[in-house]
Amino acid sequence: MKRFNLRVLVILSLGHLVVDIYQGALPAVLPFLKDRLDLSYAMTGLILMASNFTSSILQPVFGYVSDRKAIPFILPFGLLAAGIGFSLLAYSPYFLLVLGLVIVSGLGVASYHPEGYKTAHFFTGERAATGMSFFSVGGNIGFSLGPIISMFIVNYYGFSVLPVIVVPALLCAVLVLVNKKVIMVPVEDHERMIKRESSKVPTTSWVSLGVVILIVVMRSWAQIGLVTYIPFYYIDYLKGSPLFAGKLVFTFLFCGAVGTLIGAPIADRCGHRFFVRLSMLLSTITLPLIFIPAIQNGALLFVALAVQGMLLVSTFSVTIVMAQRLLPSKLGIASGLMVGFAIGTGGIGVTILGFVADHFGVPAALYSISVLPFAGFLLSLILRYHDEKPARYQYSGTTERR
Numbered sequence: 302m303k304r305f306n307l308r309v310l311v312i313l314s315l316g317h318l319v320v321d322i323y324q325g326a327l328p329a330v331l332p333f334l335k336d337r338l339d340l341s342y343a344m345t346g347l348i349l350m351a352s353n354f355t356s357s358i359l360q361p362v363f364g365y366v367s368d369r370k371a372i373p374f375i376l377p378f379g380l381l382a383a384g385i386g387f388s389l390l391a392y393s394p395y396f397l398l399v400l401g402l403v404i405v406s407g408l409g410v411a412s413y414h415p416e417g418y419k420t421a422h423f424f425t426g427e428r429a430a431t432g433m434s435f436f437s438v439g440g441n442i443g444f445s446l447g448p449i450i451s452m453f454i455v456n457y458y459g460f461s462v463l464p465v466i467v468v469p470a471l472l473c474a475v476l477v478l479v480n481k482k483v484i485m486v487p488v489e490d491h492e493r494m495i496k497r498e499s500s501k502v503p504t505t506s507w508v509s510l511g512v513v514i515l516i517v518v519m520r521s522w523a524q525i526g527l528v529t530y531i532p533f534y535y536i537d538y539l540k541g542s543p544l545f546a547g548k549l550v551f552t553f554l555f556c557g558a559v560g561t562l563i564g565a566p567i568a569d570r571c572g573h574r575f576f577v578r579l580s581m582l583l584s585t586i587t588l589p590l591i592f593i594p595a596i597q598n599g600a601l602l603f604v605a606l607a608v609q610g611m612l613l614v615s616t617f618s619v620t621i622v623m624a625q626r627l628l629p630s631k632l633g634i635a636s637g638l639m640v641g642f643a644i645g646t647g648g649i650g651v652t653i654l655g656f657v658a659d660h661f662g663v664p665a666a667l668y669s670i671s672v673l674p675f676a677g678f679l680l681s682l683i684l685r686y687h688d689e690k691p692a693r694y695q696y697s698g699t700t701e702r703r
Contacts, residue, residue, distance in 0.1 A: 304424070304426055305424065305425065305426025305427070305428070305432055306424040306426075306525030307435070308633045308656065309420075309424045309480070309483060309484055310424050310425070310432060310435045310436055311422075311435070312476060312477060312480055312484070313315075313376075313417050313420060313421050313424075313436050313484075314435055314436045314439030315437075315439060315473055315476065315701040316376060316379075316380055316413060316417060316439070316473050316476075316477055317417055317436055317437075317439035317440045317443065318439040318440065318442050318446070318469055319380055319383075319384070319443060319445035319469045319473045320379060320380060320383045320409060320410050320413045320414075320440075320443065320470075321410070321439070321440040321441075321442075321443030321444040321447065322382075322431070322443045322444075322446055322447040322450060322466070322469065323383045323384060323386075323387040323406055323409075323447065323466075323470075324383070324406075324407075324410050324443075324444060324447065325444035325445065325446065325447025326387065326447035326448055326450065326451035326466070327348075327349070327352055327387065327403065327406075327446055327447075327488055327691075328349065329448035329451050329452055330390065330451050330455065330460075330463070331345050331348065331349070333455060334348075334390065334393075334399060337460065338393075338394070338395070338396060338399065340396060342448070344396055347400070347584070348399060348400060348403055351400055351403050351404055351407065352403050352404075352407045353407075353645060353649075354407070354645075355403075355404050355407030355408050355410075355411055356406075356407035356408075356410035356411050356641075357411070357641045357642070357643060357645030358639065358642060358643060358645045358646075359407075359408070359411045360411045360415050360636075360637035360640060360641020360642060360645075361412050361415070361634055361637035361638050361641060361642050362411075362637070363375075363411055363412045363414075363415050363416065363420070363633070363637060364415035364416075364631075364632075364634040364636055364637030364638070364641075365633065365634050365637070366633070367415055367416050367419055367632075367633030368419075368630075368631050368632065368633040368634055370486065371482055372416075373481055373485050374412065374615075375412055375413075375416045376413060376417065376420070376477050376484075377477050377478050378409070378411045378412060378472045379410065379411075379413030379416070379417075380409065380412075380473050380474040380477065381409065381413040381470055381471070381474050382406065382408055382409025382412070382414060383406050383407075383409030383410050383413065383470060383582065384406075384409070384421050384467040384470025384471065385405070385406075385408040385465070385467055385470070385471065386402045386403065386404075386405035386406030386407075386408075386409060387402070387403075387462040388465075388466050388467035389402050389464065390402055390403070390463065391460055391461055391462075391463040391464055392461075392464070393591045394440060395451065411602055411641060411651075413641050414440075414626060414636065414637070414641060415633045415634075415636040415637035415640065415641065416633065417436065417531050417636075418436065418621055418625075418632075418636035418639075418640060419625075419632040419633045419636050420484060421433060421435075421436040422622075422625055422632055422636075425622075428565075428566065428569040429622045429625075429626075430564075430565040430566070430568045430569045430573065430618050430619045430622045431565045431566045431569050432606060433565065433618035433621055433622050434561050434562050434564075434565035434566075434618040435562075435616075436618075437561055437617055437618040437621070438558050438561050438562055439556035441554070441557065441561060442558065445551075445554055445555070445558075450466060451463065451466060452465060464650055471541065477556065477624065482600070499693065502627075502628055502630065502631060505629060505685065506627045508685070509625045509627050509684060509685050509686055510624055510628060510635070510638070511625050511661055512680055512681075512683060512684045512685075513560065513620055513624055513627070513639070513684065513686075514624075514638060514639065514642070514643045515677075515680050516577065516581070516616075516620065516677045516680045516681055516684070517620050517643035517644065518643050518646050518650065519581075519671070519673045519674065519676045519677035519680065520581075520593070520613060520614075520620075520674070521643065521644045521646075521650075522651065522670075522673050523584075523588075523613060523673035523674055523677075524557070524614060524652040525650075525651050526650075526651050526654050526666070526667075526670045526673070527553060527609070527667075527670060528550055528553065528554065529651055529654070530608075530654060530658065530663060530666050530667050530670075531546060531547040531549050531550055531553070532547070532549075532550060533658070533663045533665075533666075534663050534664065534667055535549065535597075536664045537663060538662075538664060539598075541595065541598070548602065548603070549606055551604065552603050552606050552607050552610070552648070553606045553607070553610040554610065555610070556606070556607040556608075556610035556611045556614075557610040557611065557613065557614030557617075558614070559610075559611060560610060560611030560612065560613075560614045560615035561614055561615060561617045561618055563611065563615065564576065564580065564611070564615025564616060564617075564618075564619065565615075565618050565619060567615075568615075568616070568619040573619050573623050573688050574621065574623075574684055574686045576615075576616065576619055576689065577616050577619060577620065577623075577681050577684075578584050578678060578681040578682065580612055580613070580615050580616045580680035581616075581674050581677040581681055582660065582674075584609065584612040584613045584674035584677075584680045585671070585674040585675040585678055587605070587608055587609055587612060588609055588670070588671045588674060589671055590605040590608075590609075591605045591606060592664075592668065593605075593608065601678070613674065620639060621635075621636060621639050621640065622697065623686060624638065624639045626637070626686075627686070654670070657669055679701070696701075
């Protein structure tokens with residue numbers, strides 16, 4: 302059976318934190334790039350689209366490559382590509398060069414995630430979702446730190462000093478390389494094991510995985526939709542303070558990270574499928590609370606958003622573990638589909654909310670988000686999934702190197 306290894310999980314989580322710093326920082330530095338290079342809004346939109354496509358949608362491709370052959374240097378490569386690509390934006394005099402560097406950084410992010418989740422799988426121990434939450438929360442923290450770190454550098458030292466943000470990537474890449482042997486042993490053993498046995502995935506597992514992906518799309522669509530339209534609602538519609546709206550978004554995101562850590566142990570105890578159903582149902586019930594007029598300007602609104610963040614995002618690591626158990630011989634593809642494709646597709650779904658906002662108003666866009674957790678709950682009712690771990694493809698931690 303797998304052994305829990307906190308040291309390795311912390312190293313992998315630090316890497317996750319670092320690569321997501323660059324992913325989270327890009328939207329924050331776009332206004333500076335727009336002014337510096339006199340870009341149009343269409344050009345900035347193209348930059349974001351290129352970033353989303355390379356960093357999210359392409360993750361299953363890297364997962365497929367990872368499943369075919371263990372690549373020891375893919376984790377440090379991801380760190381270096383993400384950091385160097387982003388840091389050099391400060392020295393880019395042309396739009397096409399900016400686009401190219403964003404693609405390089407996005408490829409670094411895309412390569413680290415499926416390999417990181419696949420590797421973390423072997424060190425999570427018996428409580429798979431709990432162990433995976435240690436890795437996942439690194440990304441939550443990094444994504445929220447990205448705008449803060451980049452804006453601190455730009456505001457106090459100038460845009461030309463932005464390249465210093467590459468330092469965490471360099472340090473973390475060295476840390477991963479120093480610990481490469483202990484990190485790669487179970488990955489290489491797993492590769493040899495699946496070569497000895499048939500790695501064909503039953504059709505029923507692919508169908509179940511498709512349902513899990515749809516659940517994650519609904520969750521991500523709701524999560525990104527709330528983060529996007531809460532500021533519009535409280536600034537443009539209610540004419541509230543931008544600072545107040547920013548605090549609301551931070552509360553939602555921060556409590557989402559907390560929910561990831563709290564929800565995973567509960568899921569390991571009560572069952573993954575049951576926990577996903579419970580989370581989606583409770584999220585459906587509590588989401589309308591944020592629209593009650595009596596609480597829209599007080600402390601209770603922060604409480605309602607905190608509860609919603611914890612409930613909605615609490616299944617993050619759980620759904621990744623479910624996908625890995627459905628595809629035990631294709632851990633990279635499973636991770637890439639869940640973290641990259643499903644979440645990226647959910648983000649694209651926010652454009653539909655934009656159509657609703659344009660034609661029916663921002664409140665209508667927010668109200669329509671309430672349907673998404675309920676859709677996730679209905680999907681969970683038809684999900685076929687057994688919480689028992691598959692006996693095959695489990696790393697025992699006892700293989701000796703010769």
